[in-house]
Amino acid sequence: MAFALSNQEQLLSKIAAGNGHGEDSPYFDGWKAFESDPYHPTKNPNGVIQMGLAENLLCHELVEDWLMNNPKASICSAEGLNEFKGIANFQDYHGLPEFRNAVAKFMGKVRGNRVTFDPDRIVMSGGATGAHETVAFCLADPGDAFLVPTPYYPGFDRDLRWRTGVQLVPVVCDSSNDFKVTMEALEAAYEKAQESNIRIKGVLITNPSNPLGTFLDRETLKDIVSFINEKNIHLVCDEIYAATVFTKESSFVSIAEIIDQDIACNRNLIHIVYSLSKDMGFPGFRVGIIYSYNDQVVSCARKMSSFGLVSSQTQHLIATMLSDDQFVEKFIAESAKRIAERHKAFTWGLSQVGIGCLKSNAGLFLWMDLHHLLKEQTYEAEMALWQVIINEVKLNVSPGSSFHCPNPGWFRVCFANMDDRTMEIALSRITSFMLKNVEAKVPNKKKLCWQRSLRLSMSSRRMDDFMASPCMSPQSPLVQART
Amino acid sequence: MGLLSGKATCNTHGQDSSYFLGWQEYEKNPYDEVQNPTGIIQMGLAENQLSFDLLESWLDRNPDAAGFKRDGQSIFRELALFQDYHGLPAFKKALVEFMSEIRGNKVTFDTSKIVLTAGATSANETLMFCLAEPGEAFLLPTPYYPGFDRDLKWRTGVEIVPIQCTSLNGFQITETAIEEAYQLAQKRHLKVKGVLVTNPSNPLGTTMSRNELNLLVNIITEKNIHLISDEIYSGTVFSSPGFVSIMEILKDRNCENTQVWNRVHIVYSLSKDLGLPGFRVGAIYSNDDMVVAAATKMSSFGLVSSQTQYLLSALLSDKKFTQNYISENKKRLKQRHRKLVSGLEKAGISCLKSNAGLFCWVDMRHLLRSNTFEAEMELWKKIVYDVKLNISPGSSCHCTEPGWFRVCFANMSEDTLKLSMQRLKAFVDSITTTLHNQSNHQSIKNSRRRSLTKWVFRLSFDDRVTGER
Numbered sequence: 001m002a003f004a005l006s007n008q009e010q011l012l013s014k015i016a017a018g019n020g021h022g023e024d025s026p027y028f029d030g031w032k033a034f035e036s037d038p039y040h041p042t043k044n045p046n047g048v049i050q051m052g053l054a055e056n057l058l059c060h061e062l063v064e065d066w067l068m069n070n071p072k073a074s075i076c077s078a079e080g081l082n083e084f085k086g087i088a089n090f091q092d093y094h095g096l097p098e099f100r101n102a103v104a105k106f107m108g109k110v111r112g113n114r115v116t117f118d119p120d121r122i123v124m125s126g127g128a129t130g131a132h133e134t135v136a137f138c139l140a141d142p143g144d145a146f147l148v149p150t151p152y153y154p155g156f157d158r159d160l161r162w163r164t165g166v167q168l169v170p171v172v173c174d175s176s177n178d179f180k181v182t183m184e185a186l187e188a189a190y191e192k193a194q195e196s197n198i199r200i201k202g203v204l205i206t207n208p209s210n211p212l213g214t215f216l217d218r219e220t221l222k223d224i225v226s227f228i229n230e231k232n233i234h235l236v237c238d239e240i241y242a243a244t245v246f247t248k249e250s251s252f253v254s255i256a257e258i259i260d261q262d263i264a265c266n267r268n269l270i271h272i273v274y275s276l277s278k279d280m281g282f283p284g285f286r287v288g289i290i291y292s293y294n295d296q297v298v299s300c301a302r303k304m305s306s307f308g309l310v311s312s313q314t315q316h317l318i319a320t321m322l323s324d325d326q327f328v329e330k331f332i333a334e335s336a337k338r339i340a341e342r343h344k345a346f347t348w349g350l351s352q353v354g355i356g357c358l359k360s361n362a363g364l365f366l367w368m369d370l371h372h373l374l375k376e377q378t379y380e381a382e383m384a385l386w387q388v389i390i391n392e393v394k395l396n397v398s399p400g401s402s403f404h405c406p407n408p409g410w411f412r413v414c415f416a417n418m419d420d421r422t423m424e425i426a427l428s429r430i431t432s433f434m435l436k437n438v439e440a441k442v443p444n445k446k447k448l449c450w451q452r453s454l455r456l457s458m459s460s461r462r463m464d465d466f467m468a469s470p471c472m473s474p475q476s477p478l479v480q481a482r483t
Numbered sequence: 484m485g486l487l488s489g490k491a492t493c494n495t496h497g498q499d500s501s502y503f504l505g506w507q508e509y510e511k512n513p514y515d516e517v518q519n520p521t522g523i524i525q526m527g528l529a530e531n532q533l534s535f536d537l538l539e540s541w542l543d544r545n546p547d548a549a550g551f552k553r554d555g556q557s558i559f560r561e562l563a564l565f566q567d568y569h570g571l572p573a574f575k576k577a578l579v580e581f582m583s584e585i586r587g588n589k590v591t592f593d594t595s596k597i598v599l600t601a602g603a604t605s606a607n608e609t610l611m612f613c614l615a616e617p618g619e620a621f622l623l624p625t626p627y628y629p630g631f632d633r634d635l636k637w638r639t640g641v642e643i644v645p646i647q648c649t650s651l652n653g654f655q656i657t658e659t660a661i662e663e664a665y666q667l668a669q670k671r672h673l674k675v676k677g678v679l680v681t682n683p684s685n686p687l688g689t690t691m692s693r694n695e696l697n698l699l700v701n702i703i704t705e706k707n708i709h710l711i712s713d714e715i716y717s718g719t720v721f722s723s724p725g726f727v728s729i730m731e732i733l734k735d736r737n738c739e740n741t742q743v744w745n746r747v748h749i750v751y752s753l754s755k756d757l758g759l760p761g762f763r764v765g766a767i768y769s770n771d772d773m774v775v776a777a778a779t780k781m782s783s784f785g786l787v788s789s790q791t792q793y794l795l796s797a798l799l800s801d802k803k804f805t806q807n808y809i810s811e812n813k814k815r816l817k818q819r820h821r822k823l824v825s826g827l828e829k830a831g832i833s834c835l836k837s838n839a840g841l842f843c844w845v846d847m848r849h850l851l852r853s854n855t856f857e858a859e860m861e862l863w864k865k866i867v868y869d870v871k872l873n874i875s876p877g878s879s880c881h882c883t884e885p886g887w888f889r890v891c892f893a894n895m896s897e898d899t900l901k902l903s904m905q906r907l908k909a910f911v912d913s914i915t916t917t918l919h920n921q922s923n924h925q926s927i928k929n930s931r932r933r934s935l936t937k938w939v940f941r942l943s944f945d946d947r948v949t950g951e952r
Contacts, residue, residue, distance in 0.1 A: 011709065011746060016613040016777035023780065060560045067551065067559060076542045076549030076794060084542065085535045091602075091760040126601055126785035127566075133784050137638055138491045163612050163638075163781070232486075268486065277566075284565040284789030286601075300491040304638070307608055308601045308785035312761030317790065 015163055022158040030396040041421065049426050052396040054210065054364045055417035056244070056281035058338040059331060066327050073320035075313060083316070090312045093305050095124050099315040102322035103289060107274060109328055110243040115256040117291060123301045125288035126308025128240050128275035132159040134304045135271055135290060138297050139234050140166045140201040147189050147203045149173045149181045151403035153210045169193045169200065174406040178358060179212055183223050190231065202234030208241040208252065211403050211412035212367050213360030215245065218253045225258055225265050234269045243279035243332055246340035247361035259293065267293035276318065278364060285314045339364065339416060342423065346415045349427035353434040364416035371409025382408040393433045395426055490638055497632040505873040514871070514899070524903045527873040529685065529841045530894035531719065531758035533815040534808065541804050548797035565789040568782050570599040574792040577799035578766065582751060584805055585718045590730040592768060598778040600765040601785030603715050603752035604634050610748060610767060611639040613777045614709050620644045620673040622664045624656050626880035626887070628685045635679070644668045644675070647883050653835060654687055656695045661702055677709030678702065683716040683726065686880050686889035687844045688837030690720055696732045700743065709746045718756030718809060720839040721817035745771040753795065755841060762791045816893060819900070823892040826904030830911045841893040848886030850914065859885040870910045872903055
């Protein structure tokens with residue numbers, strides 16, 4: 001029997017038999033917990049609330065209204081049926097011209113029309129997932145590496161490495177400076193790789209960042225561009241969250257704007273990955289985009305797009321929708337507004353129970369700081385806390401370790417994938433959990449300013465430690481820095 | 484250090500091949516009945532455009548599927564968010580039942596064993612990633628679909644070793660040919676991981692015989708390797724002998740729950756049977772749980788749009804529709820096939836007797852200046868540039884004999900097909916006249932006699948009991 005089994009395994013490739021798919025990571029464990037006991041307002045009100053999925057559900061009804069008023073967008077409706085044959089038959093990997101035009105225009109609008117995109121540089125892919133893998137295939141050989149600032153999206157481990165044989169070298173960014181990307185960190189990571197004989201082919205940044213929800217300022221972006229130019233390596237910018245920027249004061253700067261203004265930069269090194277999954281909330285439609293300033297990469301990626309073209313039915317729908325300027329402008333503005341509202345409500349709710357988050361101005365999530373709740377500053381303690389959050393508080397949040405975060409105790413919490421009511425329930429669960437733990441562990445009713453600050457204890461021993469530590473009041477610089 | 488990867492700078496994508504050059508020429512000067520009546524007629528694209536009206540009328544009667552609605556309720560949100568790589572359950576169920584129906588319900592398929600991919604292109608590449616290491620090889624009978632060079636080899640690093648099939652026996656696979664392929668692989672220091680066949684065949688348009696299928700099962704059992712059966716044309720079988728799926732053979736041989744059962748995988752797609760190549764609907768079907776698990780995860784790189792899954796789940800769940808579609812589609816293919824064959828005959832051209840596919844495997848050896856691939860290229864260029872027909876030269880399909888061409892018949896109107904045959908006849912008449920006036924007119928007579936003899940031979944062959952073609 002044992003012989004037969006190993007015989008069987010040998011029949012698969014190493015890629016298939018190994019765990020490069022990355023699904024053994026804790027990032028996915030929480031999903032499994034959710035799947036076995038999913039929250040539902042009426043059918044399962046005590047189930048696990050999914051806060052580990054960075055989805056954007058806030059503006060779907062705007063799209064539904066538009067669809068109702070634009071039946072031509074569907075090739076299957078009475079109004080659009082005359083186009084069915086042509087579209088159903090269309091498998092040209094250049095994509096429908098109207099699709100490319102509409103996407104290029106949309107990308108420009110999302111960036112406040114500060115920059116324009118060339119439809120001929122738009123290449124389709126199977127979501128941003130397919131885009132990243134394809135870009136890696138185009139730019140790097142097996143064994144080559146990309147530098148990626150931590151913390152980063154867990155999916156990159158699979159998308160960039162699994163079937164390509166490419167490596168990822170982390171650029172350590174930590175909580176000491178709010179996880180900002182510094183040139184020192186970049187240089188250090190590059191040097192270290194050189195010493196280990198790892199050939200660096202490029203830098204991958206996600207801007208706005210997942211999981212941080214922050215975006216890079218102009219100076220940092222320019223510094224990164226100088227860095228890659230000097231080393232003659234690529235820069236891949238994943239701008240999948242570009243339209244989730246919700247603050248007006250600080251305006252998001254796309255790499256496209258930097259390139260536009262910087263004549264010295266070698267444009268052959270610059271590539272953008274995009275998708276409609278986050279900005280529009282359409283992950284199911286698999287609309288991934290590679291936008292490269294390098295003609296050879298455009299050509300190669302386009303050939304590779306055969307492995308993950310966007311369904312022509314979907315291309316047609318998107319082309320029609322994104323060509324409607326009025327709708328697009330309304331959508332972008334309204335979406336930002338709703339994300340801002342949700343973000344504010346959630347951060348406020350968390351602050352009420354003494355939980356701080358990294359100050360952010362984009363994304364569909366918060367980077368929550370719970371390191372003060374850890375038994376000890378270790379990943380084991382982080383995992384233990386996470387188990388409690390899933391099993392007792394009944395929320396699926398994503399532990400920072402799955403994002404390769406160098407400091408334990410951080411968690412990504414998604415807030416845009418649920419309605420208002422569910423968000424309130426999630427917050428109330430957090431609140432009651434915090435209060436319950438305080439009440440149970442403080443029998444002698446010491447005067448605590450618990451309305452403003454809370455101490456949380458996992459055990460009575462821990463409580464003693466906590467009683468000795470300073471009170472987390474809103475006036476405390478620790479809290480101020482994070483909200 | 485090179486700026487781009489080796490994959491980006493090589494030409495394993497295969498697009499420098501003549502198969503694609505013909506397309507490029509067509510694109511520069513495409514035929515249009517009104518706008519460009521002297522343009523190039525596209526006969527190099529294996530598309531099925533014969534049955535769109537059936538699809539359109541179904542859509543007309545089923546507005547819900549079209550408009551993101553179920554029972555009048557909007558399900559847009561649900562679909563927009565659905566990115567589960569396990570696929571829409573209703574769609575998978577409808578798809579496996581459709582696959583079963585195409586096989587006359589002689590075999591059934593399990594929804595837990597099917598993996599959805601972005602077209603058969605993605606399915607084939609994914610299977611390579613799952614079953615072979617870079618540098619290992621799969622055996623493929625020639626002639627084969629030119630796209631395999633890209634799909635199976637480009638990003639995977641897997642090699643293809645040909646199983647040479649010849650016109651001596653209608654290009655059927657023989658044990659000798661497989662053995663020779665094995666020896667060739669050995670010479671090239673390549674480990675063979677499996678065999679990949681297309682059944683019905685592209686470019687031959689023939690279904691594989693039971694003998695061939697049984698031979699393959701014997702080989703993969705003996706050598707302990709995989710068998711991939713690309714059955715993308717399974718719904719285009721329009722005349723006898725019918726289609727026999729590899730699954731039927733395994734069932735007949737009681738192979739369930741044996742090791743060989745786990746090494747047989749099917750690739751499917753809706754691009755040819757339903758004529759929906761734009762929708763990118765492909766599938767891998769495997770009896771091996773580990774292959775299914777790995778392929779499912781890999782499908783993340785090319786999932787099927789949920790919008791499309793929903794539409795097609797409604798379409799394929801309508802059994803009345805599918806039954807009617809399958810039979811009507813076959814009827815139209817048969818009719819169109821007959822028109823091409825008779826048109827070719829009028830031009831003195833024969834083709835391999837076929838019962839499936841969207842094309843014919845046409846014998847133009849008698850029109851070659853010499854029995855070489857150079858002569859084939861010369862003839863092909865004349866046909867593309869002068870006759871203005873884009874057909875696919877056999878060399879692009881790795882055929883070992885010069886002079887064969889794949890000609891598609893289902894991607895144009897009947898009138899266009901008629902016109903293409905008129906152009907061809909005019910061309911053949913002109914060159915036989917020219918050749919007649921040259922000193923080698925005797926050898927032409929001989930070759931015409933030879934081809935006539937072959938034709939007669941083929942006709943008599945047909946009268947035999949079909950078990951072997």
